[in-house]
Amino acid sequence: MITILAGGTGSIKIIRGLASCNSNLSIISNIGDNFWFNGLYVCPDIDTCIYGLAGILDKNRGWGIKNDTFYYLNVLKVLGEESWFQIGDKDLVTHIIRTKMLSKGFSLSEIVRWIAFHQYNIQNSIIPASNVHIETRIVTNKGDMNIQEFWVKNKAKPKVLDIYYKNSEQVKCNKDALRILRSSDIIILAPANPVSSIGPILSLTQIKKELIKQRDKVIAISPIIGKKAISGPARKYLKAKGIESSCYGIAKFYSQFISKMVIDHTDANFSNEIVKMGISTFETNILMNNAKEEKRLAKFILKVMNCC
Ligand code: FO1
Numbered sequence: 001m002i003t004i005l006a007g008g009t010g011s012i013k014i015i016r017g018l019a020s021c022n023s024n025l026s027i028i029s030n031i032g033d034n035f036w037f038n039g040l041y042v043c044p045d046i047d048t049c050i051y052g053l054a055g056i057l058d059k060n061r062g063w064g065i066k067n068d069t070f071y072y073l074n075v076l077k078v079l080g081e082e083s084w085f086q087i088g089d090k091d092l093v094t095h096i097i098r099t100k101m102l103s104k105g106f107s108l109s110e111i112v113r114w115i116a117f118h119q120y121n122i123q124n125s126i127i128p129a130s131n132v133h134i135e136t137r138i139v140t141n142k143g144d145m146n147i148q149e150f151w152v153k154n155k156a157k158p159k160v161l162d163i164y165y166k167n168s169e170q171v172k173c174n175k176d177a178l179r180i181l182r183s184s185d186i187i188i189l190a191p192a193n194p195v196s197s198i199g200p201i202l203s204l205t206q207i208k209k210e211l212i213k214q215r216d217k218v219i220a221i222s223p224i225i226g227k228k229a230i231s232g233p234a235r236k237y238l239k240a241k242g243i244e245s246s247c248y249g250i251a252k253f254y255s256q257f258i259s260k261m262v263i264d265h266t267d268a269n270f271s272n273e274i275v276k277m278g279i280s281t282f283e284t285n286i287l288m289n290n291a292k293e294e295k296r297l298a299k300f301i302l303k304v305m306n307c308c
Helices: 012-021 044-054 071-078 089-103 108-119 147-153 175-182 194-202 205-213 234-240 247-254 265-275 291-304
Strands: 002-006 025-029 035-037 040-042 125-128 135-140 143-146 160-166 186-189 218-221 260-264 280-284
Touching: 002 012, 002 194, 012 025, 012 044, 012 291, 025 044, 025 175, 035 147, 040 089, 044 089, 044 108, 044 125, 071 089, 089 108, 108 125, 125 175, 135 147, 135 194, 143 147, 160 194, 160 234, 175 205, 186 291, 194 205, 194 234, 194 247, 218 247, 218 291, 247 260, 247 265, 260 265, 260 291, 265 280, 280 291
Parallel strands: 002 025, 002 186, 025 125, 186 218, 218 260, 260 280
Antiparallel strands: 035 040, 135 143, 135 160
């Protein structure tokens, strides 16, 4: 069994690649970017995973449903209501169903399972890291805001002073996440933002402890090539957390949990320093621009882990 810890946009490519090679794949999803918008509970990373596996993700944007329309949002805009977060008309259905089920007392895991399996026939388990709301908060020179307010509403312009995960210390992780980590042969950290995508999952003490125990089975894929993030605003977040923006910086941040790391072949010069932390490195082209490249990288990882 293979488990991947994942965020959204940066993770879905390798998730698709792995799912195309191995059906026994479970995903533990970030929940730190979940938030309430116009009375609806929105879970962007979970939805990116569902839409990506269902083959309906808008691949250009990396979120939402392809060919979606924004009629309802435009009406909200005309009426002067909040419309800065672009939820499409088809995407809206997911948020309405989820919010309705939450109000009836279903847990987030149950809801995700229902939507993924019954609406989209996805066979993989998608497990929210916790069933309790935790929130990635960005402390900036313009105030303390949730990650969507920072990234989308304020276009990532304010100066980032700190990042924290509200509620995560008190909250228990999803018991299914622990069960799946314990029974996995391989645990993969997706090439996602270590602070905003993987960080909220690691902030859950029980998951962190389990990964430390399972270190031999854990492999990370670098989300950085040279000094640049493959996608998203990694640099600002890494800087605020004092993490060097390079595969070495990421390896150091993950060193308690990982025994192996896949880095880009152009970053081979970092290998010696990473190996000194007890982490074996494997070099290849880590960019995934199409389905063939997603599958190629997935196969590379499975081979490194002696899984195919
Ligand atoms: N990202 C944007 O930059 N602008 C948007 O208006 C936006 C809307 C949106 C709607 C649904 C959804 O699932 C994701 C959406 N995202 C949008 C992506 C999201 O803000 C982030 O990329 C993820 O939270 C990062 O993990």
